[in-house]
Amino acid sequence: MARVHNWQIGREMSYWYPESRPSRQFAAIFDINKCIACQTCTLACKTTWTSGRGQEYMLWNNVESKPYGFYPLAWDLKLLKELGPQEWKEGTYEGRTIFEAARPGERALGWRPDDIDYANPNVGEDDCVGQVENGAGLEVPHLNWFFYLARICNHCTYPACLASCPRGSIYKRPEDGIVLVDQGRCRGYQECVKACPYKKVFFNPMTGTSEKCIACFPKFEQGLQPQCFVNCIGKIRMAGWISPPDKARPDNPIDYLVHIKKIAKPLFPQFGLEPNVYYIPPIHAPSSFLNQMFGPGTEAAIKAYRNADDDLAGLLALFGCTEKVMPRWKRQGDMVIAMEENGSEMLRVPMREPVHIRPAFDIRHGVTRTNCP
Template identity: 60%
Template sequence: MGDVQNWQLNRKMKYPYEEKRPRRQVAYVFDTNKCIACQTCTVACKTTWTSGRGQENMFWNNVETKPYGFYPKAWDVKLLNKLGSQKWGGTTYKGKTVFESAPFGERAQGYLPEQSEYAHPNIGEDEVSGVVDKGAFFQGIHNVWMFYLARICNHCTYPACLAACPRKAIYKREEDGVVLVDQSRCRGYKECVKACPYKKSFYNMVTRTSEKCIACYPLLEKGEQPRCVQTCIGKIRLQGWLSKPQAVNPDNPIDYIVHVKQVALPLYPQFGLEPNVYYVPPINVPREFLLQMFGPRVDKAIELYRQVKADKKLLAAFLLFGNTPKIITRFEAAAKEAIGYNDKGDEVVRVPYTEPFFQRPLFDSKHQVYRHNTA
């Protein structure tokens, strides 16, 4: 049993293995404020990786509507109930993680979902938090809320799936921190399915092994961002390499957003896995809900995000999202553009802070037509 440092909890915690961080860590930033739940990421992932037999209800990427959307059904509320009190003292977590609250004979607190809980991957879609009062739609701010939460494997620093596998069939790659299930070694015990609090390890009843997101490592290995990131039409995602907490590089856009500005936050940090998908919290959702979901840094993150236009470097980092398939390892906030570079130092993207504006005459004399959008 190791005593490992979890920077998201601001304390040491128990984990079955010693602390061993990869040379670089695959990490993502998802801006929930920009997601429209078009599910293009879901379909891109599905068609690329999980369209085989036994994967019918398996979504390594899904987008669920919070508060009532879940895949699998009730995944987070079930575990939150089991975990007990989850208090924070400032930015230090005072409650227990899934490892610290593991019952006797278990490596992590968890549960195994029923097959039927995977049967409705988009349950709760577009459901709002409550009933809309009569006439409320015409009165400015609504009294109900919802938001879309895009989810993939978090390629955690302290994966519960890896901790729970008694065969050590799950490993975390030293070169990029990607967490993989060895498909030749897995015997389908489903311990990882049970232990992963995010329920992003799945059992395939045809191969009789467990399978999970592989962070599109064939793309990572050639310097490109994963399929779910590349295909996101809302440009809500950025994938890159997160540095170790003690070696933060403010010119790395992921480091800048996550470590320097802390405007993107881990999902349920109290579980204790140090997940590596970081979310910009939705700005119009009640604070209590967000505190539970993203931890105590949520207020500051929202405050900063609301002022992003005034923070040129942060704005530049956000403008890199969805504008290149390449992995950006360094960026620059130039006078009029955000510029991204790959690990070889080549420029891979250049995005203006303000899109150029073109005004054309109503009548197109060349084609003898009016330019308007009504029939």
């Protein structure tokens, strides 16, 4: 085991390999507040990548309802239970990561889902934590609540799948940090399936190898966002590059949301993988649950999100505006501008759409207008 720095947990930790960050790291922001669980992302991925034999059950992208939705079943609860109660202290994780809690003979603490655990991808869908009485939803956070959690591979800085593979069949690309299973080398030991805490590596029973989300790297290499991002009708997602905190740039959209404004949080940072998909937490769920899921600071993140200044509101307006990756951005008055890496303008979006007020009765056509679509 080597000692590596994990900024998400605020300390050094043990990892199977020495620290080796890519020259650029793929990252993403998901705004949970905008997700309606339409599963268009899921189908976009399914159609593009996992329509073959042996891939029938695979959802490299899925959307589950929290707290009672899981794919595979209880993926997070089982590991949280195995890990046991752990402590954060002032932004530093004082508990054990899955690498530090590994049992004898293992490289990471994990468990392997049985095939039946994948059989109900929509379990718990839209299930609220409790009975909603009259008026219960009018308070924030809600007394009874649920929210949608869209999930892909986190293309972690310290992937457990990569660490666990005994034959080095999983690699992290130095040019963009995307984590891939070498389909020519994998021998289907399923160690990666067991080790990945997010359960985003899937065993293909027809090929005998394990497969996972590839961040649509053929698109990303051309400066285009992955399929699940560009097909999102709620425009909840943005893909880009993240810098380490000490090199954060305010004109990098991902850096701005994660490091500057600190409104986007990693999923289960305490597991120790430094995942690179970041979530803007739901404003209506209780902080105790959110802090367990996204680490400390979710209250401040929600407060900043709800009181967004013009810059933050402007950047959020860029979500879903183009298929292209937006390496840089800036705001000019009421316009938000996405830019290429060299600073040239890619597109501009008004922060506020113009409002047109029309009379209820259309004299020209002699009909009454309605608000129905």
